[in-house]
Amino acid sequence: MLELKNITKSYNNKTILNNLNLKVEDDSILSIVGPSGAGKTTLLRCIAGLENIDSGTFLIDGKPFDPTKDKDVQPIVGVVFQDFNLFPHLSVIENVALAPQMVLKQSKKDAIEKAAELLTYFDLIDNKDQYPSELSGGQKQRVAIARALAMQPKILCYDEPTSALDPSLRDVVGNYILKTKNTGVIQIIITHDPAFAEKISDQILKVQPIK
Amino acid sequence: MNYIFEILPSLLSGTVMTLKVFFWTLIISLPLGILVSVGRSSGIKIIQWILSFYIWVMRGTPLLLQLIFVFYGLPNLPFFPIVFERYDAALFAFIINYTAYFAEIFRGGFGSIKKGQFEGAKVLGLNYFQTLRKIIIPQVLKIVLPSIGNEVINLIKDSSLVYVIGLGDVLRAGNIASSRDVTLVPLILVGVIYLLLTLVCTWVLKILEKHYSYYD
Numbered sequence: 001m002l003e004l005k006n007i008t009k010s011y012n013n014k015t016i017l018n019n020l021n022l023k024v025e026d027d028s029i030l031s032i033v034g035p036s037g038a039g040k041t042t043l044l045r046c047i048a049g050l051e052n053i054d055s056g057t058f059l060i061d062g063k064p065f066d067p068t069k070d071k072d073v074q075p076i077v078g079v080v081f082q083d084f085n086l087f088p089h090l091s092v093i094e095n096v097a098l099a100p101q102m103v104l105k106q107s108k109k110d111a112i113e114k115a116a117e118l119l120t121y122f123d124l125i126d127n128k129d130q131y132p133s134e135l136s137g138g139q140k141q142r143v144a145i146a147r148a149l150a151m152q153p154k155i156l157c158y159d160e161p162t163s164a165l166d167p168s169l170r171d172v173v174g175n176y177i178l179k180t181k182n183t184g185v186i187q188i189i190i191t192h193d194p195a196f197a198e199k200i201s202d203q204i205l206k207v208q209p210i211k
Numbered sequence: 212m213n214y215i216f217e218i219l220p221s222l223l224s225g226t227v228m229t230l231k232v233f234f235w236t237l238i239i240s241l242p243l244g245i246l247v248s249v250g251r252s253s254g255i256k257i258i259q260w261i262l263s264f265y266i267w268v269m270r271g272t273p274l275l276l277q278l279i280f281v282f283y284g285l286p287n288l289p290f291f292p293i294v295f296e297r298y299d300a301a302l303f304a305f306i307i308n309y310t311a312y313f314a315e316i317f318r319g320g321f322g323s324i325k326k327g328q329f330e331g332a333k334v335l336g337l338n339y340f341q342t343l344r345k346i347i348i349p350q351v352l353k354i355v356l357p358s359i360g361n362e363v364i365n366l367i368k369d370s371s372l373v374y375v376i377g378l379g380d381v382l383r384a385g386n387i388a389s390s391r392d393v394t395l396v397p398l399i400l401v402g403v404i405y406l407l408l409t410l411v412c413t414w415v416l417k418i419l420e421k422h423y424s425y426y427d
Contacts, residue, residue: 048334049333049334050330050333050334073336074336075334075335075336077334078334078335079330079331079334081327081330081331083327085325085327085328085330085331086331087328087331087332087346088350088426088427089349089350089353089426098335098345099332099335099336099337102336102337102341102345103335103336103337103341131425131426131427132426133426133427147335148334148335151335151336
């Protein structure tokens with residue numbers, strides 16, 4: 001279970017998050033919806049350790065953790081970025097297998113084997129030797145999901161997973177996110193699309209800009 | 212024809228000197244250039260200032276002056292005279308000069324990598340050094356390769372400047388033969404040797420660019 005306690009964050013004297021409290025159960029999906037400027041992405045970046053919070057605590061399974069200080073160890077939080085941030089010079093399977101080798105110190109053979117399993121799970125095994133520029137948007141997104149899951153995080157965050165894709169792919173993405181539930185990971189989805197959130201989430205958090 | 216074979220050994224031994232200066236400058240300046248450009252983008256102000264000043268001086272003054280300064284000037288330093296052998300002086304001057312140029316090229320390369328690449332690596336748990344080595348530098352190398360190529364070809368030709376501190380490179384060998392025997396032939400041969408050297412460099416660079424063209 002992920003818990004956020006009294007999270008506060010401000011930018012240039014403007015409060016973005018004010019004493020936010022939140023609980024997410026294991027293998028459930030939380031969507032965070034709201035208009036732009038409501039602090040959705042800021043919240044995600046704080047959970048992912050890309051921004052420092054001003055005050056508050058993150059707890060995973062009851063134990064506090066600092067997302068910004070998880071270097072050289074298995075990260076608790078994985079992220080699927082809006083434009084995926086795949087590594088263009090690495091093939092699909094190398095994208096997935098790199099961090100497990102560098103950070104978790106898996107052998108190359110193990111990392112590649114596990115990456116191949118993940119790619120099979122996400123219907124990408126035929127693309128394993130392609131480079132990101134050769135993939136469609138939906139394929140890139142699945143590589144990004146597989147790459148994050150290869151680190152076996154407890155939490156997987158998505159920043160606007162539907163916005164960079166063709167509208168017809170919305171349901172497809174939703175199905176892959178639901179499929180990912182089976183891995184036991186907590187999923188947090190930032191979206192401005194209430195209908196999409198309604199369809200896939202167990203829990204929805206609505207945020208509004210603080211006046 | 213006989214004359215050519217007569218002077219060829221001295222030209223070739225000059226070429227060896229040219230290649231030595233070229234090779235060592237390249238091998239040492241490239242990694243130093245990466246270090247300097249990383250240092251310049253570090254958050255530490257004093258390091259940024261020192262490195263910016265260094266690059267400004269190196270790019271703002273002629274390499275010829277730097278060469279003369281290192282070999283003839285430094286021994287006259289009050290209190291701490293620094294005396295270099297000719298060859299060491301040449302290498303030192305070339306390395307500090309080319310490091311500055313390479314650093315500027317790499318700075319441009321690092322600048323064109325999107326922030327998302329750093330963030331993507333960070334959330335996977337890679338530390339800064341791993342991110343540079345596995346994610347950033349391989350992409351930077353592809354971007355900077357054409358500019359590095361220009362400098363590499365310049366370096367072959369610039370190496371002829373070592374002549375001014377009395378080092379026996381290929382140009383000096385040709386010049387000596389030309390004035391001794393009153394003939395153009397050695398100078399033409401020197402030109403041909405430079406053309407061959409730059410041709411090989413161009414060819415190697417082309418292979419490298421092809422090697423990096425496996426992704427867009």
